[in-house]
Amino acid sequence: MRSEEGFRLLGRVPGSNARRGEIVTPHGTIRTPAFVAVATRGTVKALSAHDAASLGVEVLIGNTYHLALRPGAEAIGARGGLHGFTGWTGPWFTDSGGFQVFSLGAGKVHGVGKIASIFPGETPTKPVGESLVELTEEGARFRSVVDGSWLFFSPEEVIRQERLLGADVVLPLDECTSPFHDRTYTKAAMERTHRWAERAVTAFERTRGLGPNPGQALWGIVQGGAYEDLRRASAKVIAGMGFPGFAIGGSLGRSNEDMLRVIERTVDELPADRPRHLLGIGTVEDILAAVNLGVDTFDCAAPTRLARNGALLTFEEAGFRMAIKNARFRDDDRPVEEGCDCPTCAQHSRAFLCHLFRTGELSYYRLTTLHNVRFMVRLMERVRGALAGGRSPSVDVLRES
Numbered sequence: 001m002r003s004e005e006g007f008r009l010l011g012r013v014p015g016s017n018a019r020r021g022e023i024v025t026p027h028g029t030i031r032t033p034a035f036v037a038v039a040t041r042g043t044v045k046a047l048s049a050h051d052a053a054s055l056g057v058e059v060l061i062g063n064t065y066h067l068a069l070r071p072g073a074e075a076i077g078a079r080g081g082l083h084g085f086t087g088w089t090g091p092w093f094t095d096s097g098g099f100q101v102f103s104l105g106a107g108k109v110h111g112v113g114k115i116a117s118i119f120p121g122e123t124p125t126k127p128v129g130e131s132l133v134e135l136t137e138e139g140a141r142f143r144s145v146v147d148g149s150w151l152f153f154s155p156e157e158v159i160r161q162e163r164l165l166g167a168d169v170v171l172p173l174d175e176c177t178s179p180f181h182d183r184t185y186t187k188a189a190m191e192r193t194h195r196w197a198e199r200a201v202t203a204f205e206r207t208r209g210l211g212p213n214p215g216q217a218l219w220g221i222v223q224g225g226a227y228e229d230l231r232r233a234s235a236k237v238i239a240g241m242g243f244p245g246f247a248i249g250g251s252l253g254r255s256n257e258d259m260l261r262v263i264e265r266t267v268d269e270l271p272a273d274r275p276r277h278l279l280g281i282g283t284v285e286d287i288l289a290a291v292n293l294g295v296d297t298f299d300c301a302a303p304t305r306l307a308r309n310g311a312l313l314t315f316e317e318a319g320f321r322m323a324i325k326n327a328r329f330r331d332d333d334r335p336v337e338e339g340c341d342c343p344t345c346a347q348h349s350r351a352f353l354c355h356l357f358r359t360g361e362l363s364y365y366r367l368t369t370l371h372n373v374r375f376m377v378r379l380m381e382r383v384r385g386a387l388a389g390g391r392s393p394s395v396d397v398l399r400e401s
């Protein structure tokens with residue numbers, strides 16, 4: 001990393017952990033707190049790279065597991081990595097596939113395989129399903145969801161693939177645990193994640209020069225489930241390895257209170273001069289709570305998934321969302337949100353979008369994804385504005401801004 005790259009802290013709210021900053025990468029600067037748009041397979045679903053940039057998105061996150069399955073890290077590496085292959089030339093993150101260790105393994109056995117359901121507030125279902133992952137000290141053997149073949153992911157192999165993908169910020173292989181794992185298992189998985197982190201650091205050093213992006217940064221992932229002492233222990237160990245940034249991964253418990261406590265304890269043990277990313281959290285309320293606890297970046301598939309499922313994000317509605325299929329929108333000629341500057345709101349009415357949803361028109365996906373992604377960008381602009389003015393970004397502060 002060149003000396004000017006890394007994290008700059010621009011300001012803090014007095015009496016709070018909430019802060020504003022910048023993450024400087026070889027492919028551009030990310031203003032924090034920031035929403036990291038999910039591009040699992042190299043694209044934000046239903047959008048082009050040009051769309052994402054024109055909406056004000058500053059950073060995307062891809063998934064090493066999914067990209068390794070199709071089209072393969074070698075194929076992407078041969079085309080200049082993610083920056084060359086996808087048309088998104090701004091900052092990239094790549095997640096490691098650690099979440100898939102969970103979702104295709106214990107998540108399936110515990111019946112919590114869907115992304116959202118390991119997070120607080122989701123109702124657990126009964127144990128069902130067979131694991132598609134064999135986990136050993138060496139790594140994780142996966143059954144491909146594409147063709148049933150087996151893939152082997154070790155910490156070293158994940159780093160090699162991430163070198164070829166060339167993202168600016170890369171995450172090591174980790175093991176997420178389920179809220180149904182007991183303390184003993186969660187502790188063992190956490191300790192394995194620490195050993196894998198050490199191996200990833202060594203592999204990252206050994207592979208310098210491989211792939212299209214010599215300025216990559218490897219961040220550490222904190223695990224430990226919802227157990228406060230384990231989270232503290234994990235944050236201390238991972239912080240001690242000297243990573244330039246950190247991600248908070250895995251189960252954050254079964255309730256909102258659990259989640260907030262876990263984030264608070266974790267952040268407490270992480271160095272204040274390094275950025276902190278929260279993996280896979282994205283409701284408006286959760287983002288605001290996490291910002292106030294000192295988290296800098298967030299990724300979540302929810303805004304794009306919600307758009308496809310008919311939930312449009314708006315500051316005007318309770319819960320920040322409206323169900324566009326609702327009959328009350330059939331004759332509503334207003335835009336999704338008054339004052340939204342997205343291309344959809346500039347040109348189209350709720351009545352039209354309601355019609356597109358009900359008739360299954362393909363343009364529905366693009367138009368509503370444009371709006372929801374722009375909502376997230378506007379949300380983070382308001383968050384940064386509140387912080388710049390020395391205020392904690394509560395729901396009330398954001399609605400009045």
Ligand SMILES: [Zn+2]
Pocket residue numbers: 336337340341342343344345346370371374
């Ligand atoms: Zn809009």
